[in-house]
Amino acid sequence: MIDRPIYLDYAATTPTDPRVVDAMLPYFTTMFGNAASRTHVFGWQAEEAVEAARREIATVINADPKEITWTSGATEGNNLAIKGAVEFLRESGKKHVITAVTEHKAVLDTCKYLERHGVDVTYLPVDQDGLVTPAQVEAAIRPDTALVSIMFANNETGVLQPITEIGAICRKHGVLMHTDAVQAFGKIPLDVEAMNIDLMSISAHKIYGPKGIGALYVRRRRPRVRLAPQIHGGGHERGNRSGTLNVTGIVGFGYAAKLARESMATEAARILELREHLRQRLMTEIPHATLNGSPTQRLPGHLNISFAYVEGESLLMGLKDVAISSGSACTSASLEPSYVLKAMGLNDELAHSSLRISIGRFTTLEEVDHIADLIAREVARLREMSPLWEMVQDGIDLSTIEWTPH
Amino acid sequence: MAYSTKVIDHYEHPRNVGSLDKNDEDVGTGIVGAPACGDVMKLQIKVENGVITDAKFKTYGCGSAIASSSLVTEWVKGMSIDKAMEIKNSQIAEELSLPPVKIHCSVLAEDAIKAAIRDYQQKHGTPAAE
Numbered sequence: 337m338i339d340r341p342i343y344l345d346y347a348a349t350t351p352t353d354p355r356v357v358d359a360m361l362p363y364f365t366t367m368f369g370n371a372a373s374r375t376h377v378f379g380w381q382a383e384e385a386v387e388a389a390r391r392e393i394a395t396v397i398n399a400d401p402k403e404i405t406w407t408s409g410a411t412e413g414n415n416l417a418i419k420g421a422v423e424f425l426r427e428s429g430k431k432h433v434i435t436a437v438t439e440h441k442a443v444l445d446t447c448k449y450l451e452r453h454g455v456d457v458t459y460l461p462v463d464q465d466g467l468v469t470p471a472q473v474e475a476a477i478r479p480d481t482a483l484v485s486i487m488f489a490n491n492e493t494g495v496l497q498p499i500t501e502i503g504a505i506c507r508k509h510g511v512l513m514h515t516d517a518v519q520a521f522g523k524i525p526l527d528v529e530a531m532n533i534d535l536m537s538i539s540a541h542k543i544y545g546p547k548g549i550g551a552l553y554v555r556r557r558r559p560r561v562r563l564a565p566q567i568h569g570g571g572h573e574r575g576n577r578s579g580t581l582n583v584t585g586i587v588g589f590g591y592a593a594k595l596a597r598e599s600m601a602t603e604a605a606r607i608l609e610l611r612e613h614l615r616q617r618l619m620t621e622i623p624h625a626t627l628n629g630s631p632t633q634r635l636p637g638h639l640n641i642s643f644a645y646v647e648g649e650s651l652l653m654g655l656k657d658v659a660i661s662s663g664s665a666c667t668s669a670s671l672e673p674s675y676v677l678k679a680m681g682l683n684d685e686l687a688h689s690s691l692r693i694s695i696g697r698f699t700t701l702e703e704v705d706h707i708a709d710l711i712a713r714e715v716a717r718l719r720e721m722s723p724l725w726e727m728v729q730d731g732i733d734l735s736t737i738e739w740t741p742h
Numbered sequence: 743m744a745y746s747t748k749v750i751d752h753y754e755h756p757r758n759v760g761s762l763d764k765n766d767e768d769v770g771t772g773i774v775g776a777p778a779c780g781d782v783m784k785l786q787i788k789v790e791n792g793v794i795t796d797a798k799f800k801t802y803g804c805g806s807a808i809a810s811s812s813l814v815t816e817w818v819k820g821m822s823i824d825k826a827m828e829i830k831n832s833q834i835a836e837e838l839s840l841p842p843v844k845i846h847c848s849v850l851a852e853d854a855i856k857a858a859i860r861d862y863q864q865k866h867g868t869p870a871a872e
Contacts, residue, residue, distance in 0.1 A: 647780055649804040653745065653753055664780060664804070673780065684778035721759050721808065723784035723800040724777060739776030740853075 341657045342703045346542075346637055346696030347491055347519060348661060352588065353544035353697070359591040360546065363584045371581045372572060382583045389590025396597050397536065398527040399553050405576045406586055409550035410518035411442040413537030414485075416552055416577065417514045418446045420563030421483050421535065422455055425512075430482035432456045434511075436468045436497075437679045439487050443516055447485075456480075464681045465630035466495035474505045481511045488517035488526070488536075492663065492676045492692055493629030494638020496520070503532030512561060518542055518550075522596030523604060523635055528553060534561050540585065544697060545592030549585030552576075607695050608636035610704050614693065615639055617708040622715050628677055628690060637695040640677075642686040643711075645725040646718045651691065654714035658707055663690035685724075685734075745805055746839035752809035757816045760798040762786040770862025774853045781807045781847065785854035787818060787826075789862050794818045794826055799854075806844040810834050810851035823859050 343351070363385060371386045373379025390401040407413045422433060435447055437459045447457045458476045460468050473484055484506050489496050499515055506513035514535035517526060521536075522543035528536060539550035554576065555561045569578025596603075619625050624644040640663070643651065648664030663674030664687075673687035682690075693707070719725040724734060745753070761784075764771045768788050775782040781803030788796035797815035801808045813834060818826045834840075834848035 645802060647803050647807075649780075650753070650808060653750075653805040684780070688777070688780040721756060721800055722802040723773065723782050724802045726761065726784075726800055734777060739778070739782070740774055741776040741779055 341659060342707060343659045344693045344695060344699065344703070344707060345659045345661055346699075347494070347692065347694035349541045349547065350544045350696055351698065352541075352546050353592060353595060355595065356545055356588045356592045360584045360588040363587050369583070371583055372570065382581075385587050385590075386581055386583060389586045389593075392590040392593045392597075393538070393551055396522065396526065396593050397538075397553060398529050400556060402574075403528075403553055403556050405552045405554055405573045406581055407537075407550045407552050407577060408548055408582075409541070410440075410516060410537040410539040412577075413539070413550050413552040414440070414442040414514075414516055415446050416563060416566050417535040417537060417554075418443065418483065418485055419450065419566055420576070421512055421514070421561065422450055423564035424562045425482040426455075430480050432458070432478050432481040434458045434460065434473060434476045434481060434484045434486075436460045436462060436486055438462050438466060438490055438492075438495075438676045439485065440491055440516055440518075443485055443487070460486075462679055465633065466490060466493050466628075466676070466680045467630060467633065468497055468502070470498055470501040470505050473502050474509070477505070477509050477511055481509070483512045483514055483535075485514040485516070488515045488520040489523075489635045489638075490629070490676060491519050492674060493640045493680075494519065494635035494694075495629040496524075496633045496635065498633075499533065500531045506534075507532045510559075512559075519635060519638075522593060522600065523637065525600070528555065534559070540589035540592055543592045543596045546585050546588040549582050549589045551589070603697060604636045607697075607699070610695050610699055610701060611637060611639055613701070614695070614704045614708055615641075617705075618711060621708070621712045625715075626686070628680065628682065639693045639695070640690060641693075642677075642682065642690040643715045644686060644689055645722045645728060646715050647688055648690055650718055651689075651711070651714055654718065655707070655710050658710065660694075660707075661692045663692065664688045748813075748838050749806055749809040749840070752812040752838070753805040756799075756808060756812040758798050758812065758819075759800065761800065762788055762796065762798050767865060768862075770858040770860070770865070772854045772857025772859075772861060774857055775803070775850050777802065780804065781850060783807065783811045783850055783854040785811060785814065785851075785858045787823075787855075787858045787862060789823060792822050792824070794821050794823060803850075804844070804847065806838065806840055806847040807850060809838050810840075810847045811854060813837060814851045814855050818855060823862065826855055827859055829855055 369378030369382035371382040521538040536553040541547040628640040648662030677687040799811040831848040831852040
């Protein structure tokens with residue numbers, strides 16, 4: 337019996353690993369210097385720690401430490417990459433961006449902002465597995481295309497885009513390639529050289545580091561990527577991003593990245609095993625359960641399943657003391673069901689009926705079995721209460737009914 | 743968002759879940775909402791001598807939608823259909839302490855009882871009273 341809340345929302349954020357907290361602590365108190373202070377030991381200690389962390393991050397993605405710019409997180413990284421690259425390249429007449437409809441809002445809203453300022457944006461649709469094809473990207477490239485921005489792994493479904501192939505196409509056409517890799521970084525191998533990535537946004541709090549610190553990889557050679565800074569000031573981070581460095585956060589991010597790199601192979605295998613156990617239980621024990629997103633091209637820890645005829649928020653309410661999220665409109669501020677699932681062709685009803693379960697470092701088999709039991713019980717209970725389930729049992733085709741939308 | 747204790751109570755122990763025979767002359771059925779909007783309510787009443795003697799519901803929707811329909815079935819039992827026609831969504835929202843974002847659940851419950859009454863009245867040739 338489990339008597340504490342179960343956390344299965346690792347795609348939203350992760351607890352900071354206690355080892356990471358230990359690594360950070362001295363930088364709050366004794367080694368609290370400003371990394372930009374050049375005249376005393378406090379500054380030197382801080383700078384040394386920042387540069388060590390930069391090397392850790394660079395190692396994970398096969399980059400040079402000079403190519404790592406600290407940010408406050410992936411939202412800022414996405415803003416800086418897209419606005420910064422486009423603003424710089426506009427002087428040479430480039431004013432077109434290619435992205436996909438299933439991107440995170442930090443990318444989509446940045447693109448919408450650019451559209452209001454005269455930039456053309458192509459939003460590529462995805463197939464039913466949530467995938468963009470390299471051929472779609474190639475067909476959308478124009479002579480004035482500045483940048484392609486396609487996420488590495490989707491936050492709702494965990495679906496992995498064919499980044500290596502898309503990167504190769506961008507390189508061939510001389511177009512910059514940005515990827516929001518916040519879900520993938522530290523979970524699966526990433527290599528900016530082999531994958532032809534020019535800009536990559538990442539964040540610490542998805543890999544058991546602290547919130548409020550992230551980084552943007554900015555390629556320096558072949559090609560050298562130039563960005564117009566979005567935050568102006570003292571010229572920190574080679575002028576890419578001014579502002580006193582968050583030394584404690586950076587130290588934590590560096591240490592979290594080191595732990596992630598060292599344990600990646602074993603951790604990914606363990607998490608994948610748990611996820612597959614959960615997926616098989618849910619899909620065999622519960623009728624009308626469908627997996628959302630490619631069954632093969634996905635992160636190890638993500639599971640997104642729709643339980644037809646049961647509304648997602650009511651299901652979450654039944655899963656007391658379990659932290660997971662839903663694609664239901666009722667759980668979002670906008671009252672719209674998941675645009676990611678709808679873009680994959682799910683109807684509104686199945687999008688309303690979806691759960692996202694994300695497994696991580698501290699998840700146990702006992703927890704996974706407990707949640708499988710709970711979901712099966714609650715889905716059955718709510719279906720007994722569902723008029724849609726009753727109609728389907730009576731052989732009524734729901735699509736033939738004239739509903740009264742409100 | 744935290745749910746009120748009354749919403750949780752109705753969600754965990756819904757009153758009057760089930761179905762009545764929709765072909766029964768004494769039964770009125772109202773189905774409102776749409777799956778695409780995330781909520782569908784089916785509310786049924788059994789009427790004898792102008793008084794609602796039984797009520798059943800089934801709801802696909804969030805906890806607040808389930809609670810709103812459960813509450814309404816509890817309220818209308820023993821009520822005359824004229825009185826039931828006067829139930830306002832604001833009363834439901836107040837009783838369940840629904841936050842503004844969930845007011846539409848109470849509106850749907852009001853629509854459901856009105857639809858059930860109209861269905862009953864149509865079966866009996868009574869003009870639907872607004």
